[in-house]
Amino acid sequence: MNAQDRVDAQDRVDAQDRGSAESWLRLGLIPGLGPASLRRLLQHFGSPADVLAAASAAVERLLEPSAAAAFRQGAAAAAVETALIWLEQPGHSLLTLADADYPKLLLETPDPPVLLYVCGHVKLLGHAALAIVGTRSPTPRGAADAQAFARVLSDAGLTIVSGLALGIDAAGHRGGLDGASSSIAVVGTGLDRVYPARHRDLAHELAERGALVSEFALGTPPIPPNFPRRNRILSGLARGCLVVEAALRSGSLITARQALEQGRDVFAVPGSIHSPLSKGCHWLIKQGAKLVESAQDVLEELRLPAPAGMRATAAQSAPLGELAVLLEALGYDPVDLDTLCLRAGLTPDAASAMLLTLELDGYLDRLPGGRYQRRR
């Protein structure tokens, strides 16, 4: 293929892409036609072009009356044109349910959006990710913790997903951007808007080095019902959700709940029982979320290796003296306390205390039935 052929082919692909994007937008931009109705139509007819080419009566039969009325009305031509112009700008893309790049974890959730507007590095959406959420008014310590967790987890290979809100969200994004795996903001407005406005620089940085994602049409203002709805994408993109400082009855708990419903791991950072901003985290831990004290805890739960620097820090010095004797006596098969005491020449009380120390240092596991097994 010579250069001219390549350019022609690229033009044909672009024209085709534009045509395909236009069909998706003409469906996706119909006000009042939700993702569930859209997915039903696509399942029945095939592509958006097929849906649009089908007899109106055949389509409307598959819809609730209000959705059918919305379908008859159709998308505003101006909205479709605005989106197509937006798409032509560098770094802007549209991901549809049919795209190979559509994030697999999100696809497996109960209510995946049909269209995702993306600004920035679209491939990042397929990367292993962790959501970090929390209060918009954190303590300085909480914000620093969120950023530190995010930085280490980003370096460990997890892209940090959050919602571009003030407080913990922003700290999570900044930590993610500081690390090796960057950060994704899932926003509750159209991507041509930045909310809150004071996060303009952060949004710009995410567009440059990470990604911003929205299911809402360009121009969508920040309206309250869209934010909890957005949370399902936030948790849907991630393997787990870490909550750092959250009050009771806060949006972060809704995100965490959605993460649980999507089968994700939920992690929560504990704090003082006198801090209102720890009550949400404590509530989650009581409900079964995992208490985490460090990024290492999160990585262990997700069975991911720690980054090299962290491994070195986490490595324990070898146990000394009596502990080494006990460890030697333990061997690598499960052993009960009596046998161990005989082998090591220790009283049960002394052995119990030493076993606890070794367990705390990660040298052994306690098995059901009071037996112990060496881990390393």
Next chain:
Amino acid sequence: MNAQDRVDAQDRVDAQDRGSAESWLRLGLIPGLGPASLRRLLQHFGSPADVLAAASAAVERLLEPSAAAAFRQGAAAAAVETALIWLEQPGHSLLTLADADYPKLLLETPDPPVLLYVCGHVKLLGHAALAIVGTRSPTPRGAADAQAFARVLSDAGLTIVSGLALGIDAAGHRGGLDGASSSIAVVGTGLDRVYPARHRDLAHELAERGALVSEFALGTPPIPPNFPRRNRILSGLARGCLVVEAALRSGSLITARQALEQGRDVFAVPGSIHSPLSKGCHWLIKQGAKLVESAQDVLEELRLPAPAGMRATAAQSAPLGELAVLLEALGYDPVDLDTLCLRAGLTPDAASAMLLTLELDGYLDRLPGGRYQRRR
């Protein structure tokens, strides 16, 4: 029965008690004969008097060589006499495995002591109890929390058991004494000694209004191996064990571990991830201990009613407006989200947020399969 007969009968009972106590002490005070060996002998021969009357060879056959040698040696007559004199003083008593007053919960543990020396209100040992343990060097906040938890739980009917150590132990005892159900100290020395010495006043108060308990002979000094051993009695007397501030590798974790092995509930108070004194509590929560933020949490887990004053504080005001409508729509049978939205005329997002609020306030339970059920 006339007055003189009553006095005579009392004397006979006292003489008989003294004789029985003497047999128990002559067995229990044999150095090097542990509770397991003693229980084996009692099981075989019946009473201590029967053991002592049996042929020496028959007894020694049942013992390991070292225990058999100890048995041949016997208890020092002076030690037995000292204990008998101690027992004659008001408020001093001896509980044996055969006593009806021997605490039932302790009896069910794997290694119940054969003899318990008690100073103070012996009946208190049969009372529902909670162990409170933690670091000897708490933060002021931690000590205040321990005392406040203990006070409320004592008022709620739980006698507070702890180890008379500095720090959290002392705070637990003081809170227990302040409340309605008093406190018990399980000590690692003989009851004629107070360790640490600066707790002389606290020990005196416990003897007056609570109890002090030890399995160790009078005169036993504070030696390290006796303290972990003492912990099994501490947790064995209680229905659960609450840990307030504990470092990793601390004695409190050994007590909590023993409580778990005895099938008790273990509760831990969380704190900052940057506080070394919260690391032990966090470790326990990761191992399955219950995170508690209040005495109310402990009572709920133990299915005990809160004291009247606390119930009033904890009672929620009735939900208002839309929440009341949703609660009304919910009824008292399990309902799924779609049905609920139809009934209440709400979107799923709005209903989800409101359901979370109602769940947090204890108005409903979330059932498996995404259904909800009203609780009150």
